[in-house]
Amino acid sequence: MEAAPVNVTKSAPLAAVGSFLGKYGLILVLLVMPVAFGIDDLRTDGNLTALGQNLVAGLSNGAIWALVAVGYTLVYGIIELINFAHGDVFMIGSFVAFGLYGVFGLTVATGALGLAVGLFAVLLVTMFATGSLNVLIERVGYRPLRGAPKLAPLITAVGFSFLLQNVGLLWLGGSQAGVPNLIDQAKVVFTVAGVDITRGDILALAATAPLVYLATTFIRKSRLDKAMRATAQDPEAARLMGINVDTTISLTFLLGGVLAGAAGLIYALYQTTVWFFQGFTAGLIAFTAAVMGGIGNLKGAVLGGLIIGCIQQISDNRVGQEWTPVIVFAYLILIMVFKPSGLLGEETREAG
Amino acid sequence: MAMLEVSDIHTFYGNIEALKGISLEVEEGEVVTLIGSNGAGKSTTLRSISGLSPPREGSIRFKGQEIGETPPQDIVRLGISQSPEGRKCFQRMTVRENLDLGAYMRKDDYENDMTRVFDLFPRLKEREKQKAGTMSGGEQQMLAIGRALMAQPELLLLDEPSMGLAPILVERIYETVAEINKQGTTILLVEQNANYALEVSSRGYVLETGAVALTDASSKLRENPDVQAAYLGGG
Ligand SMILES: Nc1ncnc2c1ncn2[C@@H]1O[C@H](COP(=O)(O)OP(=O)(O)OP(=O)(O)O)[C@@H](O)[C@H]1O
Ligand SMILES: [Mg+2]
Numbered sequence: 001m002e003a004a005p006v007n008v009t010k011s012a013p014l015a016a017v018g019s020f021l022g023k024y025g026l027i028l029v030l031l032v033m034p035v036a037f038g039i040d041d042l043r044t045d046g047n048l049t050a051l052g053q054n055l056v057a058g059l060s061n062g063a064i065w066a067l068v069a070v071g072y073t074l075v076y077g078i079i080e081l082i083n084f085a086h087g088d089v090f091m092i093g094s095f096v097a098f099g100l101y102g103v104f105g106l107t108v109a110t111g112a113l114g115l116a117v118g119l120f121a122v123l124l125v126t127m128f129a130t131g132s133l134n135v136l137i138e139r140v141g142y143r144p145l146r147g148a149p150k151l152a153p154l155i156t157a158v159g160f161s162f163l164l165q166n167v168g169l170l171w172l173g174g175s176q177a178g179v180p181n182l183i184d185q186a187k188v189v190f191t192v193a194g195v196d197i198t199r200g201d202i203l204a205l206a207a208t209a210p211l212v213y214l215a216t217t218f219i220r221k222s223r224l225d226k227a228m229r230a231t232a233q234d235p236e237a238a239r240l241m242g243i244n245v246d247t248t249i250s251l252t253f254l255l256g257g258v259l260a261g262a263a264g265l266i267y268a269l270y271q272t273t274v275w276f277f278q279g280f281t282a283g284l285i286a287f288t289a290a291v292m293g294g295i296g297n298l299k300g301a302v303l304g305g306l307i308i309g310c311i312q313q314i315s316d317n318r319v320g321q322e323w324t325p326v327i328v329f330a331y332l333i334l335i336m337v338f339k340p341s342g343l344l345g346e347e348t349r350e351a352g
Numbered sequence: 353m354a355m356l357e358v359s360d361i362h363t364f365y366g367n368i369e370a371l372k373g374i375s376l377e378v379e380e381g382e383v384v385t386l387i388g389s390n391g392a393g394k395s396t397t398l399r400s401i402s403g404l405s406p407p408r409e410g411s412i413r414f415k416g417q418e419i420g421e422t423p424p425q426d427i428v429r430l431g432i433s434q435s436p437e438g439r440k441c442f443q444r445m446t447v448r449e450n451l452d453l454g455a456y457m458r459k460d461d462y463e464n465d466m467t468r469v470f471d472l473f474p475r476l477k478e479r480e481k482q483k484a485g486t487m488s489g490g491e492q493q494m495l496a497i498g499r500a501l502m503a504q505p506e507l508l509l510l511d512e513p514s515m516g517l518a519p520i521l522v523e524r525i526y527e528t529v530a531e532i533n534k535q536g537t538t539i540l541l542v543e544q545n546a547n548y549a550l551e552v553s554s555r556g557y558v559l560e561t562g563a564v565a566l567t568d569a570s571s572k573l574r575e576n577p578d579v580q581a582a583y584l585g586g587g
Contacts, residue, residue: 229444230456234440234442239425240402240404241454241499242429243453245425
């Protein structure tokens with residue numbers, strides 16, 4: 001006891017380092033790869049073009065993960081469920097979009113205006129489909145288990161994931177299905193400092209930004225944010241405040257499903273192939289993104305998605321594709337262990 | 353017609369019948385208290401009224417309207433709010449955020465009610481930005497009552513507001529309860545601490561194992577030897 005004050009003064013600098021690492025450690029770790037390869041670029045090429053190219057492609061891919069990650073983070077934030085089926089809802093989104101190409105008669109020969117109108121219609125219908133699917137999953141699979149131990153809905157979620165995967169398998173078979181490259185996604189639109197910006201890049205970011213903006217605005221204006229936080233912390237008290245807990249949870253799933261559907265369409269346009277298993281990988285990546293951003297935090301999920309996209313791209317391009325999952329999940333584990341609150345999440349709960 | 357008319361309600365938790373035919377009335381402007389020992393069904397009665405545990409049989413009428421099957425989020429809009437058992441403050445929200453949620457369903461400007469709550473509980477004003485989860489039990493109790501007031505209720509349901517409070521604070525809380533009533537809010541009060549409850553109320557109901565054992569004016573209940581022996585710590 002007597003030694004305590006001495007200890008405090010002695011360890012003060014250490015404590016400062018500790019708190020600095022606690023706050024910024026994750027950011028530092030995330031910067032390792034881009035900085036290392038940036039230096040490498042400068043040494044070999046004398047410029048940062050290669051890294052820039054990686055980052056642009058990374059952001060485009062990341063935009064898709066961001067949209068999927070929002071669904072994970074919102075659902076976890078309100079009912080503390082890792083919705084394993086969410087990645088597969090995204091997959092169904094891609095499939096529905098692909099199917100709608102045929103319905104609306106969209107082909108590579110369709111003119112620009114027709115394509116714009118057609119794709120917008122595809123987007124709306126896809127979002128409606130996946131939004132409804134997600135609401136339905138909650139209604140039949142999770143709501144009846146609300147009073148049950150947390151493990152029960154988790155198992156249902158895994159069940160729904162398998163179910164949807166098998167729907168996908170029956171729908172388009174077991175291998176990658178080629179999707180018409182409607183927008184000629186690899187075509188370079190312009191070049192900035194040697195970095196090519198393709199149609200796919202523009203589409204991914206131009207579709208994602210307004211969707212995220214609309215979603216956040218809707219959540220704030222409808223006061224869904226308040227209702228969600230209250231429901232998460234004490235559903236019974238939330239009801240006493242006049243909050244309809246069922247509606248709040250349904251809206252959360254609706255929003256998650258809608259964004260996953262949009263992601264599904266963007267994925268189909270950008271990757272030009274779809275398959276039944278894409279939801280599994282996408283789900284894991286988007287979940288990692290949600291954790292990185294701070295689970296429960298919408299902006300964090302978007303940020304996490306964009307960052308993971310970049311990490312993936314750099315790793316694919318510089319380290320080797322076979323290493324990418326290793327690197328992504330190493331990050332997941334590091335975050336879980338050292339900074340579970342993520343980049344923007346609430347700090348660990350107060351005592352009690 | 354009484355403001356609140358509860359007639360012969362039976363409320364269940366699964367197969368357990370917690371209320372076996374409770375009837376009670378609250379007139380506008382009154383403070384009415386429910387006393388009884390642990391497990392008598394006091395909290396369940398309040399939960400039935402606020403809709404959290406709707407009765408399986410019987411009727412609950414508020415200002416003439418049947419609310420027995422109305423969900424809690426709609427009942428609060430009708431003018432009944434509750435400070436629940438165990439306080440149930442939103443732990444990771446600040447005092448102000450909790451109070452804001454108390455007014456969640458209001459569309460009007462409620463800043464003056466916020467001021468009123470802060471006047472009733474100056475401690476809450478001091479702690480405005482503190483997270484509810486880091487406050488003491490008594491402070492959370494004040495917050496739960498304040499939050500219920502933010503709904504601008506005509507009928508306020510209070511479940512053991514003196515729970516876990518120091519004697520001096522119990523007195524303060526009861527002064528506040530009387531003050532809230534004087535400002536025009538009807539109150540239905542559940543208490544273990546029958547001394548204070550019977551002092552602040554005009555009428556009381558004694559609950560025993562899910563049924564009303566006795567009802568009378570509070571002054572009469574205070575003098576009733578059985579009540580004294582069982583609930584007032586006298587003999
Ligand atoms: N969630 C529940 N599930 C099952 N039984 C319950 C539940 N809540 C209460 N009960 C039972 O219902 C009966 C009435 O409980 P209630 O909480 O209304 O009592 P109370 O009068 O408020 O007691 P106390 O003074 O201890 O708060 C008790 O027998 C209790 O065990
Ligand atoms: Mg009780």
